[in-house]
Amino acid sequence: MKKLKQLLILFTLLVTLFMPVSQIKAADNEGAATNSSQTTDDSLQKVKDKGTLVVGLSADYPPYEFTAKVDGKTKYVGIDIDLAKQFAKDMGVKLVIKNMNFDSLLVALETHKVDAVISGMNPTTERQKSVDFSNIYYTGGKYIVINKKDKTKYTTKDSFSGQTVGAQNGTLEYSLIQKQMDGAKVKGLAKLNNLILALQSGKVAGVLMEEATAKAYVQNNSNLYAFNSKVKVNTNETGTAIAFPKGSASLVAAANKTIADVKKADLIDQQYVPNAAQYMQTASKQNTMLNYWTYFAKGLEYTLLITVVAVFFGFILGVLLALMRLSNGKILHSLAVAYIEFIRGTPLMVQVMFVYFGVGAIIQSLPALVAGIIAVSLNSAAYVAEVIRSGIESIAIGQTEAARSLGLSQKQTYQYVVIPQAIKNIWPALGNEFITLIKESSIVSVIGVGDLMYQTQLVQSATYKGVMPLFITMLIYFVVTFTLSKVLNYFEGKMKHA
Incomplete structure (x- = not known):
């Protein structure tokens, strides 16, 4: 009992030691928030001063972002990568990619490990409370990927009652399964390729994902089939946008300018999507482990x-x-x-x-x-x-x-x-x-x-x-x-x- 009491006292002392640090940091954040309303936002200038744009993403989401082997080296490719390159070019800085789990991206953004998140992210109302979003740059529906042998068994989102449906942790799809697929259980994993593996091994009956990504997986795997889930999504949440730390008005404005230019030139449909498809076709031809x-x-x-x-x-x-x-x-x-x-x-x-x-x-x-x-x-x-x-x-x-x-x-x-x-x-x-x-x-x-x-x-x-x-x-x-x-x-x- 005496030893337990000593441990409790010691633990209290350790907490007390760290409390001032957190309080100072909180006070600094509060002061920064107050000052930000009084001064001009400098988030864009900070990126330009350091000369790099650090973008966080989860490179398992073709055709948005994935990896390809080019000249024996790993290369990040996809719609989001091309957009990120254009964004960095417009600002006159170098692009730096940080690949991590999707559910860690917003944490990385809030702790300033990355300057932006470009990862097929939907600007949900919940997320908008924590981060700022650019205008939507790409829009697609929500598709369900299943095993081709089950295409007659699962035809609508209501077919999955009593079944388990997979989605990436921290995504809009995860919450959509919970809210709109009555009777279905949701299975969340950090990586999309692990969800596909779970699908093929019978651990889940289907996987809910973006339309473009679903079609990418089906195109490269003859054992898979995809169909429109027809889940209802808020108009403001259907597309994908770039996420920034809260209060990054100047960075958001710069991103919106790049997005407007990209849309005006129709680069996504005319250039980014074909580029992604080409890399995917190359990967499917060279997908031996050797x-x-x-x-x-x-x-x-x-x-x-x-x-x-x-x-x-x-x-x-x-x-x-x-x-x-x-x-x-x-x-x-x-x-x-x-x-x-x-x-x-x-x-x-x-x-x-x-x-x-x-x-x-x-x-x-x-x-x-x-x-x-x-x-x-x-x-x-x-x-x-x-x-x-x-x-x-x-x-x-x-x-x-x-x-x-x-x-x-x-x-x-x-x-x-x-x-x-x-x-x-x-x-x-x-x-x-x-x-x-x-x-x-x-x-x-x-x-x-x-x-x-x-x-x-x-x-x-x-x-x-x-x-x-x-x-x-x-x-x-x-x-x-x-x-x-x-x-x-x-x-x-x-x-x-x-």
């Missing part, structure tokens, strides 16, 4: 980089936390306990997103890769600390007493007697943590880090295949972890005979 080996290689490179760096820093911090927890100092002990329990009590995905979007809102130049490494390192440290602590406590007290009686200091005792024996005892557990970290690092794909899982999703969207890229990724993970297990077992055997 053609995308560079994607998997690049993803593996990032995965190993994240793992090695995270293991290094996680081990150092873990040793420090273990010693703090074993110390007689109440403050150090309590801090270590609070950190370890908090990290182990929260999901790694939440930690990754907090570091990138939360801390990244203060340090806006924080790259996604660095944020991912920091989050994975901090998470690993908590588990490593417990492994090391258990190893140290497993050493008989007589070992320590004998070392001290021979004149060794406490530091020397730990350095030459306790730690070497503890490492031998905990080596298998440390090895397991290393292997687990390789697999768990796939979480960083949610913030757009190009690890193995991220590259797998790119291959899925580029080839319109769901199962095969996942199977190859599974094999790669298995080969890496199996090889590492053998190496760790080798060194474990060496320790036993030392």
